[in-house]
Amino acid sequence: MSSDSPVQSTRIVLASRPDGEPSADNFRIEAANLPSLADGQVLLRILYLSLDPYMRGRMSTAKSYADPVEVGDVMVGGTVGEVVESRHPKLSPGDRVLSYSGWQTHAVENGDHVRPLDASAAPLSTALGVLGMPGFTAYAGLLEIGKPKEGETVVVAAASGPVGSAVGQIAKIKGARAVGIAGGPDKCAHVRDELGFDAVVDHRSPTFADDLKAAVPDGIDVYFENVGGAVASAVFPLLNTYARVPVCGLVAQYNTTEAPEGPDRLPGFFRSVLTKSLTIRGFIQTEFVRALQADFRRDVAKWIAEGKIAYKEDIVDGIDNAPKAFMGLLAGRNFGKLVVRVAEEEQGGDGFSCRWS
Structure with a gap:
């Protein structure tokens, strides 16, 4: 493709800011011509797009760790x-790369800001899941903040999702007891039977709090927080002295527009932090990239090859379906790592077969 020929990208833009739950009206699909390449740039045909809960925060102007x-x-x-055209000395047409190009079918990127992928080593979509940001979030948060010891109990919410599933399986590798919290019988069965957690509790059950207490007879030593809300309320009384709580996400609260009803629970929260000597640490995975990224890629790739880590992907076809899929993600309707297949891979790509699809 000549750089003199304009390339049109179909893209989804933020049309308006949501008030509470996002709706279809908050998104707009449009076509845009991309600029010609400058030296050092590449033209990409997007194959897969990752959908993740953090994107809800980027739709808001509320103060956060990143600009909206x-x-x-x-x-x-x-x-x-896939690189379609390149003016970068180390990238050629046909190369597959990881980038941060967003919700669009084509993009022009600085070649220094993309990472080449080995399409023969693993399915390309895993670079957005178990071998990408969600997997790294689990690895870094659990091992650097949670620090599970052999025989301890690790509890993780959203256990069937890309972060939670990796947290529980890594905890098992480190000799801890893994207890998952998931929503509905299918997700709970997957966590227990396919991911190998020691126990799983359905947060939709009317007896959820009692079920959780029964599943952790020795209390909770590490709670990996993905959800907040009612799940956290049930977990907190069960935390042991010196328990560690890596706080990765609060998806149950992302669409709230006002403070919850009821008494102020903050004094009781701080009393527990003091009397139980709790460690509660929020984190953004980028904090650990420089120190841990190489270890993560080595360890998790090895664990997958050894059958110690399984993963599940929820693949939606078509960029135009991204808004609906994203809204479903915030409501917990996805099952596994949510990925949009923007375009089909060409023949001759990877020959690796997914364990879960």
């Missing part, structure tokens, strides 16, 4: 793409 998406701009997101 501006109204009219392309929604952000991790992507796997």
Whole structure:
């Protein structure tokens, strides 16, 4: 493809900021011509787009760890793409790369800002899941903050999701007892039977709090927080002295627009932090990239090859289906790592077969 020929990208932009739960009206699909390549740049055909809960925060102007998406701009997101044209000395057409190109079918990127992928080593989509940001979030948060010891009990919410599933399986590898919290019988069966957790509790059950207490007879030493809300309320009284709580996400609260009803629980929270000597540490996975990324890629790839870590992907076809899929993600309707297949891979790509699909 000649750089003189304009390339059109179909993209999804933020049309307006949501008030509470996002709706279809908050997104707009449009076509845009991409600029010609400058030296050092590459033109990408996007193959896969990752959908993740953090994107809800980027739709808001509330103060956060990252700048919001501006109204009219392309929604952000991790992507796997194929190089179509290159003016970068180390990248050639046909190369598969990890980028942060967002919700669009084509993108122009600085070649220094993408990472080449080995399509023969693992399915390309795993670079957005178990071998990508979600997997690294689990690895870094659990091992650097949770620090599970052999024989301890690790509890993780959203246990069938890409982060929670990796947390529990890594905890098992480290000799801890893994207890998952998931929603509905299918997800609970997957966590127990396919991922190998020691126990799983359905947060939709009317007896959830009692079920959780029965599943952790020795209390909870590490709670990996993905959800917040009612799940956290049931977990907190069961934390042991010196328990560690890596706080990765609070998806149950992302769409709230006002404070919850009821008494102020903050004094009781701090009393427990003091009397139980708890360690509660929020984190963003990028804090650990420089120190742990190489270890993560080595360890998790090895554990997958050894059959110690399984994963499940929930693949949706078509960029135009991204908004609906994202709204479903926030409501817990996905089952596994949610990925949009933007375009089909060409023949001759990877020959690796997924353990879960």
